[in-house]
Amino acid sequence: MTSRYYITTPIYYVNAEPHIGHAYTTIVADVMNRFHKLIGCKTYFLTGTDEHGDKIVQAAQEAGVDPKTYVDRISGMFRDTWPKLNISNDYFIRTTDPDHIRVVQYILQKVYDSGDIYFSKYKGLYCVGCERFYTERELVDGKCPDHDKPLVEREEANYFFRMSKYQSWLMEYIEANPDFIRPERYRNEVLAFLREPLEDLCISRPVERLSWGIPLPFDDRYVTYVWFDALINYVTALGYPDGAKFDEFWPVVEHTIAKDILKPHGIYWPTIIKAAGLPPYRHLNVHGYWKINEGKMSKSHGTVVRPLDLVPVYGLDAFRYFVLREMVFGLDSNFSEDALVQRINSDLANDLGNLFSRTLAMTLKYFDGKVPPFGDPPDEMDRELIAQVEEAVRQTLEELPRLGFHKALIAIWECVNRANKYIDHVGPWTLAKDPAQLGHLQTVIRNLLELNRVVAVLISPFMPETAEKMLDRLGVPKPALEIRLSEDGRWGSLREGTPVSKGEALFPRVEKTDAAAGAPQKEKAPAKEKPAEEAPPEPIPFELFKQVDLRAGIVKHAERVPKSKKLLRLLVDIGEERQVVAGIAQTHAPEDLVGKQVIVVANLQPAKLMGIESHGMVLAVRDGEALQLLTTQKPVTPGRRVS
Numbered sequence: 001m002t003s004r005y006y007i008t009t010p011i012y013y014v015n016a017e018p019h020i021g022h023a024y025t026t027i028v029a030d031v032m033n034r035f036h037k038l039i040g041c042k043t044y045f046l047t048g049t050d051e052h053g054d055k056i057v058q059a060a061q062e063a064g065v066d067p068k069t070y071v072d073r074i075s076g077m078f079r080d081t082w083p084k085l086n087i088s089n090d091y092f093i094r095t096t097d098p099d100h101i102r103v104v105q106y107i108l109q110k111v112y113d114s115g116d117i118y119f120s121k122y123k124g125l126y127c128v129g130c131e132r133f134y135t136e137r138e139l140v141d142g143k144c145p146d147h148d149k150p151l152v153e154r155e156e157a158n159y160f161f162r163m164s165k166y167q168s169w170l171m172e173y174i175e176a177n178p179d180f181i182r183p184e185r186y187r188n189e190v191l192a193f194l195r196e197p198l199e200d201l202c203i204s205r206p207v208e209r210l211s212w213g214i215p216l217p218f219d220d221r222y223v224t225y226v227w228f229d230a231l232i233n234y235v236t237a238l239g240y241p242d243g244a245k246f247d248e249f250w251p252v253v254e255h256t257i258a259k260d261i262l263k264p265h266g267i268y269w270p271t272i273i274k275a276a277g278l279p280p281y282r283h284l285n286v287h288g289y290w291k292i293n294e295g296k297m298s299k300s301h302g303t304v305v306r307p308l309d310l311v312p313v314y315g316l317d318a319f320r321y322f323v324l325r326e327m328v329f330g331l332d333s334n335f336s337e338d339a340l341v342q343r344i345n346s347d348l349a350n351d352l353g354n355l356f357s358r359t360l361a362m363t364l365k366y367f368d369g370k371v372p373p374f375g376d377p378p379d380e381m382d383r384e385l386i387a388q389v390e391e392a393v394r395q396t397l398e399e400l401p402r403l404g405f406h407k408a409l410i411a412i413w414e415c416v417n418r419a420n421k422y423i424d425h426v427g428p429w430t431l432a433k434d435p436a437q438l439g440h441l442q443t444v445i446r447n448l449l450e451l452n453r454v455v456a457v458l459i460s461p462f463m464p465e466t467a468e469k470m471l472d473r474l475g476v477p478k479p480a481l482e483i484r485l486s487e488d489g490r491w492g493s494l495r496e497g498t499p500v501s502k503g504e505a506l507f508p509r510v511e512k513t514d515a516a517a518g519a520p521q522k523e524k525a526p527a528k529e530k531p532a533e534e535a536p537p538e539p540i541p542f543e544l545f546k547q548v549d550l551r552a553g554i555v556k557h558a559e560r561v562p563k564s565k566k567l568l569r570l571l572v573d574i575g576e577e578r579q580v581v582a583g584i585a586q587t588h589a590p591e592d593l594v595g596k597q598v599i600v601v602a603n604l605q606p607a608k609l610m611g612i613e614s615h616g617m618v619l620a621v622r623d624g625e626a627l628q629l630l631t632t633q634k635p636v637t638p639g640r641r642v643s
């Protein structure tokens with residue numbers, strides 16, 4: 001029987017636009033969904049928006065529109081964001097959907113009929129400005145945190161859910177199922193809550209205080225408390241109470257949340273499900289918080305990081321890779337654009353991008369661009385390489401089901417790094433010079449191609465676009481992402497003679513652009529002049545110098561890069577037209593450059609600066625403040641090589 005897998009994200013409040021925190025949870029769920037598909041599970045992936053309650057009414061009032069118009073607008077922003085982050089959700093739920101309202105009322109009635117909801121008076125501290133009760137813990141200096149005013153004691157009649165009745169059951173269940181709530185620190189936190197007496201949960205609000213909610217089916221003077229309404233989305237989306245989907249996926253449901261909403265998910269929800277006569281969820285996966293400059297993300301401090309500001313500049317897969325590699329699931333992490341740039345340039349451009357392009361370039365050069373057969377039997381170094389790949393497959397299979405994203409990525413990158421070293425050690429270019437070494441060369445290149453294929457499959461849940469590009473260029477037949485990891489972890493499943501293609505660099509190098517508009521960036525230290533006594537670089541062989549392709553060119557077009565003080569975008573004729581981004585805007589006006597003869601490094605790996613690809617570099621000499629462009633004494637034909 002095919003295994004099943006059901007993953008959910010929280011349904012997000014529609015009182016704020018999607019930011020890196022929302023994006024992280026949703027990307028985590030996406031990786032889990034894609035991974036389980038890859039290993040052959042039938043999956044279901046749910047996300048959506050939480051649209052009732054006083055927070056939403058307040059946000060709508062601030063925006064000057066009625067709640068319905070407001071929730072439609074913000075919910076739409078979430079719905080439109082997810083495809084841009086390549087999120088593979090099967091369903092997007094809204095708590096204002098009529099079928100959700102029906103399911104909430106069905107469960108309320110069921111629990112009411114069984115005697116677990118009762119009517120009672122509630123006495124507490126009430127803020128007239130906020131129109132709500134506060135608990136002692138929420139107060140700041142004994143006052144309302146928003147209005148800075150003392151609260152009044154008030155009595156209100158409401159409906160209560162007998163949560164306390166399920167306290168000992170829940171404790172025992174958590175004790176007996178150690179990974180019900182994971183990682184362990186959050187399980188311990190919930191157990192600590194449960195060691196204190198658990199109060200019953202107030203699940204209604206009088207209509208005169210809040211009308212934007214789901215009416216109680218047994219008393220229309222009240223609407224449902226927003227958490228009781230919201231949690232039920234996880235069963236609504238499966239067509240509860242009828243339908244095969246519910247039977248199929250409910251037994252394997254996993255929720256993913258951050259630590260902020262541990263209590264509703266770790267305590268309210270399991271007891272509500274129990275009272276409704278449903279089995280508990282399988283896992284609650286809880287992660288930490290993204291912080292900015294070690295602090296909380298805040299709108300008023302302008303430190304909200306929005307994924308849609310970063311993705312166009314740095315690339316989607318680079319962003320997905322970064323958040324999954326950087327955060328240890330369960331712990332807090334600090335976001336900084338410097339760290340993002342650093343990871344892109346080292347892990348992605350230098351390690352993976354370089355390995356892939358070297359492998360394909362050598363296949364083109366030595367085997368006419370076709371997958372060679374395995375030649376000589378594997379030697380010690382080949383066997384070590386294969387063992388490293390097997391280890392990466394093993395660790396990915398072991399770590400992903402328990403959310404060890406960074407560990408799986410480390411294991412995959414160990415394999416990438418070993419392959420780069422393998423190339424440097426073996427030196428295929430030397431083997432290629434000796435016809436007697438053809439068998440060895442075939443084995444080396446074939447091993448590298450196979451390794452790249454396995455790496456592409458392993459990274460496919462994290463970076464689906466990159467994986468697809470890699471498999472495509474390796475000539476793996478489509479649909480590439482449906483390849484099952486269990487079969488595909490095998491060595492040697494490429495077909496001999498299949499043509500491969502090189503394509504553009506997977507990850508051009510990037511420079512920091514301060515695209516995370518919200519995040520205050522550190523002042524950049526002024527570029528240091530190199531001290532005069534600094535030792536000159538080591539001598540290099542002429543052969544190495546010859547590898548630098550310097551060409552004479554003529555600037556055809558020059559313009560400023562928007563929002564950048566330093567950069568100009570140039571189109572340079574070097575026998576062909578090249579787009580080059582040059583850091584010369586502070587010393588050269590664009591209009592003075594057109595028609596100028598320049599010298600261009602034509603074979604640099606492409607780089608992205610402020611989101612614009614640069615395919616070369618214009619040479620210049622700095623002399624104090626002045627920057628002189630290198631040129632020729634007399635005009636020469638564009639494309640002539642400098643020697």
Ligand code: MSP
Pocket residue numbers: 009010011012013014020021022024025050230231232233256257258259260261288289290291297
């Ligand atoms: N509507 C409720 C959830 C109901 S689920 C039945 C809610 N919404 S929320 O919009 O506030 O989203 C909270 C969730 O957003 C967190 O649990 C987490 O998934 C994500 N994040 C919000 N800020 C975050 C960080 N700074 N860091 C990481 N994730 C965070 O609560």
